[in-house]
Amino acid sequence: MTRPGRTATGGHPGQAPAIERAKSFRPTLKRLVRRLATFRVRMLVILASIIASVTLTAFAPRVLGHATNLLFDGFIGSRLPAGLTKEQAVDALRARGQGTFADMVASMDVVPGEGIDFGAVGTVLLQVLMLYVGAALLGWLAAFLLNQVVVATVADMRAEVEAKVHRLPLSYYDQSARGDLLSRVTNDLDNLSQSLQQTISQLLNSILTVIAILIMMLTISPLLSLIAVATVPLAVLATALIARRSKPHFIGQWTATGALNAQVEETFTGHELIKAFGRRAEVEAVFDEQNQKLYESSWKAQFISGIIMPTIMFLGNLNYVAVAVVGGLRVASGQLSLGEVQAFIQYSRQFTQPLSQIGSMFNLMQSGVASAERIYEVLDAQEESPDPVDPVSPQRDTGHIVFDDVSFSYRPDHPLIEGLSLEAQPGQMIAIVGPTGAGKTTLVNLIMRFYDVDSGTILVDDVDARQMTRDDLRGRTGMVLQDSWLFGGTIYDNIAYGDPSASREQVIEAAKACHVDHFVRTLPDGYQTVLDDEGGGVSAGERQLITIARAFLAKPTILILDEATSSVDTRTELLISQAMANLSSDRTSFVIAHRLSTIRNADLIVVMEDGHIVEQGTHEGLLAAHGAYFRLYNAQFTEPVDQG
Template sequence: MTRGGTPGGAGTGSPGPGRGPMMAGPVLEKAHSFGPSMKRLVTRLMAYRLRMITVLSAIVGSVVLLAVAPRILGHATDLIFNGIVGRELPAGISKAEAVQGLRDRGQDMLADMVSAMDLTPGVGIDFTAVGQTLLIVAVCYAASSLLSWLAFTVLNVVVVRTITQLRAEIEAKVHRLPLRYYDASARGDLLSRVTNDLDNLSQSLQQTISQFVNSVLTVIALLVVMIWISPLLALIAVVTVPLAVVATAVIARRSKPHFIAQWSSTGKLNAQIEEAFTGHELVKVFGRQREVEDTFDERNEKLYQSSWRAQFISGMVMPTIMFLGNLNYVAIAVVGGLRVASGSLSLGEVQAFIQYSRQFTQPLTQIGSMINLMQSGVASAERIFEILDAEEEIGDPDDPQSPAVSRGEITFEDVSFRYGEDRPLIEDLSLVARPGHMVAIVGPTGAGKTTLVNLIMRFYDVDSGRILLDGVDTRQMTRDDLRERTGMVLQDSWLFGGTIYDNIAYGDPTASRAEVLEAARLSHVDHFVRTLPDGYETVLDDEGGGVSAGERQLITIARAFLAKPVILILDEATSSVDTRTELLIQQAMANLRADRTSFVIAHRLSTIRDADTIIVMEDGHIVEQGDHEQLLAAEGAYCRLYRSQFAGAMDTE
């Protein structure tokens, strides 16, 4: 964080000529397939191993109880059915005699069924046994629900903590990314990744993981029980599974590109909205509302098309599986009825099997319904991992150095820098800025003025040569150490949501109230603040609403005053204030510059006449160097710039 300036140079905005090409940026390692991204997510979840074991154990217990309950319920059905049939048979005889009597009457099918039943002729329903059986079933279902709730609750904690950790990693990563990454990225798309995509991933994980594991285990458990009851009926039940798997895989493969396009379109739309809202006044001034609306409509339509296709294709999974499940149900009902009639199975076993078949289809249906959520979540995860995998700026040295005495001398030794391989910007630049001197940097747009100060701040690292601060190579210093010695005020004022006092105190959190007010007085903030109803406690939003553009700039200058940096960088810092205020600021800065080095980037040459050294840059080279009078006398590039600004006044003279 830069003392007295905007954090990390964020206020520099997108680079124009001399600030870096928009196409330059880090090479991202993108996850292009479902498997690797899902594996990374599972690895993160397994960091909470004990909780995940609890989740899996609870799900296994819940599934086992759900698998056992229908079999027990089938026994209750057998008790009732056996009682009904037994009551219709003559009392006082054995079951064998009853079966033989049925065969003697030619009722062989009924005799086969009775022979397979556990009954006593003449005895009706044993309601005590039925009640005990139903109680056991109720306990199984209640315990299964409790375990399912436990699994969901614990998993929810794991997911929330995982997302919280991801969010913290992204926040830390953002501060480690080089400035060129932001130059190459749309701000709205970046915000969409760290907000919308994270929220979507969180919801996807919460809604799919427990259900997915539960569904898979349920399929396995039910398959085992069904084979135990009847291998033939189990075979009929699983015939549809390969068809369901193939259908799901085909549909998922076709829907994934649309989910990726959906979230990519979301990011682009957010970027366009953020840009339009930020430049709302400019859009109005140039009458470009229709163009902005057309661009919005075009991107909104792309988002609609990708979202509609993704949801439509993935939505075909559930109806397909339900259709196959219904065919399966009909086949089991027919074959099961024949098996009961032949005495191969009891009615309770067929009832249990039918219930199992419905339960067997349900998890497959749930898996199908979760495909769209999983695809959407993984698509968001890929966009998040792109940020986490982005190339970071060069780290601080293991054994950092620091100037023994802070004097503020800056030395450029044969410095070269380029944003792109084919676009050299600064070549073999050498310069010495003496302590306490004011160094003004002037030149046409794209000459490399802002790039020069960005190199001082190490927002970018030089390609060759070196920059020394009080004799120490800035690359051998930590960035925090370098930037704590530097204050920076940019052309675009940056304020955060808070009071005017807090915005000034941001330059030095340890400063006393008296020091904050003194900085405000020196920067001429005190005068206009006292005219506000709430004074220094006036609350500003992050756009500085409530004060004018010039007043916002004065607040940022006061912030820099409070930091008392060894090096002061002003990048067109007075461009938003009126001429009278500008003169007052220059007078105040004369005191601030004592024993400090100042770099001033200016287009209005009237503001830097008293500079100790004026550097004229063209195409990344210093073409002239000297004070105001010397450069005018040389009648070179500076003289041409000066005459272009003051031609009218010179003609009058």
Template sequence: MTRPGGGGPGIPMGGVPGEKARSFKPSVKRLGGRLATRRLSLVVIFAAAVGSVVLTALSPRILGHATDIIFSGVIGKSLPDGVSKAQAVAGLRERGDGTFADMVSSMNVTPGTGVDFGALGSTLTLVLVLYVASALLAWLMSLLLNVTVQSTVRELRTEVEDKIHRLPLRYFDTTPRGELLSRVTNDIDNVSQSLQQTISQLLNSLLMVIAILVMMLIISPLLSLIAIITVPLAVLATAMVAKRSKPHFLAQWKSTGALNAQVEEAFTGHEVIKVFGRAQEVADRFDERNESLYASSWRAQFISGIIMPTIMFLGNLNYVAIAVVGGLRVASGSLSLGEVQAFIQYSRQFTQPLTQIGSMFNLMQSGVASAERIFDILDAEVEDADPESPKVPVGDAGEVTVDDVSFSYRDDAPLIEALSLTARPGHMVAIVGPTGAGKTTVVNLLMRFYDVDSGTISLDGVETRDMTRADLRERTGMVLQDSWLFGGTIRENIAYGDPDADDAAVMAAARAGHVDHFVSILPDGYDTVIDEEGGGVSAGEKQLITIARAFLAQPRLLILDEATSSVDTRTELLIQKAMQALRADRTSFVIAHRLSTVRDADTILVMEGGKIVEQGSHDELIDARGAYFRLYNSQFAGTVTADTDG
């Protein structure tokens, strides 16, 4: 069979889709655009951040005033009592202590008077109020930012989920499930964490840099110039490191997706791996991809981690220069001790947000790399839209007409060419042929999982491309070779075929699908809970549940793709009898390898190389002694010839 995603013609397998890395700026702009839809919250967040930063920036200056009060009190106590400040300064100059005299002349000091504790208490109380108000505004900003970011990520996750349902089957055929799961889970979570942490840190840090710079300029333009010298050096270092770390973060998340795909594949096929003794090979492949993830991760983290120590080193050099020059300015009387103390505190606070901005680039690069992988999904080409004025077949006869249909998965590898057939209402059409002949592809075209390249497929006289996909599939029931169950009870899994069905209808479908004979011996019966992998029931029992689900749907068009391949011969005979009742007045397409299951088909289509080479009833095809005759003999007479290989 041609099985999309399973090695069918034209379908590339096993690789992560090629990723073309976009630049940093467009991805950040795109994320920012999603946040910008909540303008009111962003305005309040920004206002709260500004208020918090301004109050925080004012505090060191006021604390410097408290230092001046204490220092003035200590100096004043050391001067003679009963003289004026001018007389005390003159006396100091007469003693030859000119430097001390210059410092006293610039101070607000009263000779003989100690520390003014009343003024000191009022100043410290004001600082405490500023710190409390700043903390409350910061808390408000954090709360609103958390709500804004999480709401944005929730919408992003919803949009990705919606997009996945609108992607064509071709996308899933060419994308490993583990890779897709990694993008939908790991990458979205990483974007959430990155937005939450970086926006808060960057907003605070940028505002703090501006506020502190203003305060430093007010205190001393000269010292401010010394402090600012380190800024372009820090920005240059950050930009260089960020540029070098970006490719490694992309490689890190790409390797994460590949590793997840490997783990998902190994866990799903665990029994097969054990049976064929390939555990070591799987382990080696895991080690290889794990090593690739390790290499890209440590490079990304190491290179981006250089930013913080570099900025800290520049900040320490800046601190030494300010301390030396500031001390000289205090000695000359140009600045007070409190002003220099406040400036040194500002200089440390000035380098701290720069350090935080640098360290945030680590997280930002990782988050943007994940965002780009998510945008790859959102930008993927979706299915062609349904027609604006869809047609609806008149009646529910279920006649299917395939007229001169051609289709290929790749332009350079033709698969189905000039296929024509007619399935009459109530007829059973069996499709047989060697592997790769195009049997499952025909089903995919009937269901519009893929659209034909040329020709038409019609249901009751209406071309399927003129119908909505929902309408087409609502009229169709399908049972695949690979059964799919979801986590829930057996009753719920059967009812999936028709959510509006009552319990009596569910039980009738279960009996028709021969589910009842094994459910009756289960302790909880139809309320037995099974997991997503169908744990607790055998492969054949899972298949019976999916068949009962199709019975319950009561479709006009029934498609069975090796639907009885997992059941025993006796159960298969029972199901075939049930199928005969189900197929009454319905058109059915049956794909089968075991030709014994299709002997009673009204029409048997024999496919080879994407073409129908024979068609007719079982007896007619046996009498023709052609391709079907050879296939039949290969199964029941043991005469395998070169013509039947495929």
């Protein structure tokens, strides 16, 4: 946990979190499209269904326009004298000076004296109904298949991220805020899923609808089509300009979300420490700052992208007025029928609607791609070096460890360990002591290959650790850390985690050997007592004993104990020391300890300062030498001089 009063990203209160520039929009979108293309067959069926649905929907207004013509023709026919032909009726209207009306009647399919043919109208309406029902069914099929594709795609990405997390080196977690990483694999993936589900079908449907409707409008009137299309460049330009302005804010929104999650996660984890030091106001100030950044980026992103649809609707309304006026004049002149104009007006409304939808989809698309970029940053992160193609496994399993001229640094310009050589014989207990920052924990991290050495070699039973697979190396190693990690589950399951194949008798035996059995049996549910992921319900010392029992059950050849007794009372320390003694029996063990009383019986004590071994020997021999170990020991056990 970072120190209270500092942000999760390591900055000070009032300092803005570092926001990396996102990758460009197009490459990320192409990666998503390639991923969706793995479901090629279903995507083709989705595309075919949407095309068929759009085609049926596009034909419906034209057919409905025919029904309008039947109604209007019947209405006009009933007002004309019966017994005349259409030509005679037109001539009679012209003779009375009604030339415009005559031109309109001449273009219509009327029989003077006959009214509306409701049977024909009903047939046309039934056809329209069938077109809309067919379009709806095809649309539902496309939506169903698309939902499957998107859910499967995001599930695959979630699995890839989970696998990637296990392949990332420890240095990645050292440099990343945990809350931000959690936000990427939860919030960003969920946002991407929602964005894909809402945008893909809608975009395909809208684009194809625009094409289909444009074709239908051209078959009715090229002039009206030109008027309708005149607003498209303006709509596209407005959408592009607004989307460009909103993209940085969407990126900032999701980056700020990750930073805020990191801050909240840190605060919840360290709430006791924050209260103990009275830093609540400072932590709240940091939260308010992060929350304000999220608020500002969120409302700007939503407001700017939200302008797209009203802008396109305004242009669409202008287009609607122009089409209605010109269309009315064309009907009056007999150049178009009322049904054709009615269909065209419907088409013009449908033409601007998908354009508005495309504009509004850019809102979701920008947000989804911003989340995808953050996810791909995790997937593209440099992984730990791969295991050798032809790994070597030690022929014996004795725990003989040799450091041969090992050098290592976390950063090239800050060397930590230089030219270190050390040998641990099988079954020896090696204690590593020294001031904070001397390189003690780094030394055992190199044994586990959490980091690889810069130069030199670490031999495990005469085999270079880098020639072994990490699973092979770590399978021979057990580790008990200062922070006792327990997962949510029963005490029994936490111990059995060391060897899932162990029998219940073996688990109980490990618990007894590590002084766990006696306090577990005092609990109401015994070994079935459920712990939360922070080990609530048992004390810090009892949690540590459980982790030692877990390592005992694993039966490792090499044992690493990193400050395992640093945070417990004297009585519990004695129990833990006895448990560690049982655990380290007949095993090569490396013990990092600040309490020097716990390592008096070590076979070899190594004193480190600034990444170098400055002394090594037994407890008595090092005290007699009056060197660095002597000074450390006296610093702990010599009573301060009373100056009063």
